[in-house]
Amino acid sequence: MRVHRVAVIPGDGIGAEVIAEGRRVLDAAAHADGGFQLEYQEFPWGCRHYLERGRMAPADFLTTLRDFEAIYLGAVGYPGVPDHVSLWELLLPIRQAFNQYVNLRPVRLLDGLQSPLAGRGPQDIDFVCVRENTEGEYSGVGGRAQAGTPMEVAIQSGVFTRLGVERIIVYAFELARNRKRRKVTSATKSNALQHSMVFWDEIFSEVAKRYADVQTEKWHVDALAARFVTHPQTLDVVVGSNLFADILTDLGAAIQGSLGTAASANLDPFKKAPSMFEPVHGSAPDIAGKGIANPIGAIWAGAMMLDTVGEPQAAARVMRALEETTRAGRQLTPDLGGNATTMDTGKAVADRVLTGKP
Numbered sequence: 001m002r003v004h005r006v007a008v009i010p011g012d013g014i015g016a017e018v019i020a021e022g023r024r025v026l027d028a029a030a031h032a033d034g035g036f037q038l039e040y041q042e043f044p045w046g047c048r049h050y051l052e053r054g055r056m057a058p059a060d061f062l063t064t065l066r067d068f069e070a071i072y073l074g075a076v077g078y079p080g081v082p083d084h085v086s087l088w089e090l091l092l093p094i095r096q097a098f099n100q101y102v103n104l105r106p107v108r109l110l111d112g113l114q115s116p117l118a119g120r121g122p123q124d125i126d127f128v129c130v131r132e133n134t135e136g137e138y139s140g141v142g143g144r145a146q147a148g149t150p151m152e153v154a155i156q157s158g159v160f161t162r163l164g165v166e167r168i169i170v171y172a173f174e175l176a177r178n179r180k181r182r183k184v185t186s187a188t189k190s191n192a193l194q195h196s197m198v199f200w201d202e203i204f205s206e207v208a209k210r211y212a213d214v215q216t217e218k219w220h221v222d223a224l225a226a227r228f229v230t231h232p233q234t235l236d237v238v239v240g241s242n243l244f245a246d247i248l249t250d251l252g253a254a255i256q257g258s259l260g261t262a263a264s265a266n267l268d269p270f271k272k273a274p275s276m277f278e279p280v281h282g283s284a285p286d287i288a289g290k291g292i293a294n295p296i297g298a299i300w301a302g303a304m305m306l307d308t309v310g311e312p313q314a315a316a317r318v319m320r321a322l323e324e325t326t327r328a329g330r331q332l333t334p335d336l337g338g339n340a341t342t343m344d345t346g347k348a349v350a351d352r353v354l355t356g357k358p
């Protein structure tokens with residue numbers, strides 16, 4: 001029996017609700033497969049931990065996590081703790097310390113779901129965003145000085161290294177090579193950002209020369225945001241910096257029907273450290289505790305985790321069950337126009353995992 005050790009951080013707000021359903025579905029997948037087991041250890045880290053103990057997680061939390069094969073995370077952030085504290089004491093250090101330099105975010109309209117884009121169906125919205133995940137605008141470099149004086153200053157530096165930019169662009173090209181349309185779209189802004197984004201464009205052109213079989217294009221990020229709405233069918237693999245692709249993928253989530261359906265994988269492609277899997281959405285304090293959060297993003301992230309730990313058949317089984325559930329349309333949460341609870345959706349997917357085709 002193959003055993004996969006998973007650290008679970010449900011986190012804040014709806015995080016615990018959606019992760020519980022994700023685990024229900026993953027357990028069903030392990031049961032249906034019969035060849036592997038998921039061994040979870042849950043960590044109560046997040047904003048409550050901060051309010052009780054003055055920090056989001058114990059000082060040695062990265063050492064604790066390093067022993068696991070994967071991390072399954074819900075959401076981070078809650079009123080009462082400044083958002084930059086919750087992100088910088090938990091989520092962002094994990095991505096940086098474990099060299100999870102790829103943030104993979106599929107943008108796909110699942111069968112049966114309605115996009116807010118008029119006349120667009122699943123055949124039009126099916127691409128993947130590759131977000132640089134350890135540097136760029138979220139490198140954490142900067143500072144503040146002369147607080148409280150008229151000379152007060154805040155500096156937030158974007159850090160773009162050749163290693164960091166090249167490896168994320170190479171990842172995007174390798175991914176495109178294995179997709180039907182074989183196209184990479186680069187998100188840039190080199191008209192205004194004459195240092196970092198001109199550098200990004202140069203490296204994009206250099207890497208593109210090594211992939212003659214892959215079509216390329218680049219758009220300024222503002223124009224690309226518009227193309228997500230007007231021409232989603234032209235996109236295949238989109239590669240962008242940490243900030244650009246963070247923003248673009250919320251738009252991507254919206255065009256695939258709801259932020260609640262979007263999944264992401266924070267990957268160390270060399271598997272030297274655990275990768276982390278999370279829904280794209282945050283903790284949604286406005287609906288936390290009501291049992292109506294959409295668990296699809298968390299379940300989809302769970303499928304990406306199965307794929308990464310070497311269980312691609314189980315991952316495919318989960319994705320089939322998820323899409324059968326959206327196609328049937330009866331167990332959808334209010335954000336998708338239904339009246340199901342988080343648990344209704346989770347149970348519907350888990351049942352289909354158990355009864356569906358291997």
Ligand code: GGG
Pocket residue numbers: 073074075076077246278279280281282283
């Ligand atoms: N599901 C993870 C979560 O809580 N995300 C909220 C967030 O603001 N994330 C920022 C990021 O992905 O960089």
